[in-house]
Amino acid sequence: MKHDLGRSLSPAPSVDDDPVAAFRAARADVEAILADPGLATRPCDTPSGRLPVERHVDQVVSEDLPLHGWDLARATSQDDTIDPEDVELAWASVRAVPDELMEKLRTPGAFGPDIEVFGPEVKLGEDASPQDRLLAFIGRDPHWRP
Template sequence: MSIIADRYRRHADSFERTVAAARPDQWSDPSPCAKWTARDVVDHAVMMHGAMLAPVGRTLSPAPADALGAFRAARADVEALLADPVAAATGCRTPAGTVTAAEHVDQVLVDDLILHRWDLATALGLDATMDPAEVERMWAANTAIPAETMAKFRTPGAFGPGIEVFGPEVPVPPEAPTQDRLLGFIGRDPRWPRRSP
């Protein structure tokens, strides 16, 4: 359990540092996620924390309205879940089968934090380099997903209203860095420019 908690904490720390680096005037800036602003990226991350709590009958605690405060409150709730042996071991039904609540956090939320940290850092004009080991892991895992399953992942609403796991694949040269190929595969343009305000 401590391995999952440590992995979550490491990536939550990275995401939180990125949130903390934003200037107040940047929250309405566009992000690489179509139709999402920088603040929308953080709101999505907070919402996903709530999604990890729901299968064990928990909800997000009341939180401050600011992005940093909201994320810190949400991560505290997930860290409390991971620190509770009974809750962490509770089975959760997911599209990929039944896993423990801790495994659900590891398989869904950790990857979400890694990828959306890239979205947020890119939107804010910060260094968006991803952990190379995590990039290789996610590249191998995502490219191994069967085509039929991937088609469902790319279908908006397939897992519920407003839920889109991956966007349409963005063509990326085969010789491009693995991070760029991963981003293109999940539907991001790795060359997405930060637009001028």
């Protein structure tokens, strides 16, 4: 699969066969792009609009991974507390998204087959914690249990 950068992903085992090796291969691909100033600063299309590659990578790592960490922790009945600084960063980021783009982000398939960025907002009471408000805004039910 080719992306805006005209590069293909390196050969790697499937996540099902060897998740650690698949992760390491993906990380090496990203690190190689970030190490090349010409590629790192090149604009690319993202769900957040057109951004330099390095900004998009930072956005995914800094803002998206803590949310997926919550998914994994909640699904496996572990401590699912997100660092308050990460909550604040992600909240500021998602609240800054224009309504038109947020609608697209909530539309399944808008960025390709089987891609769903955010689900419909989950309604919570006024007394919800900042973490719960963030999760609900992006379509996760903070009260869900496995």
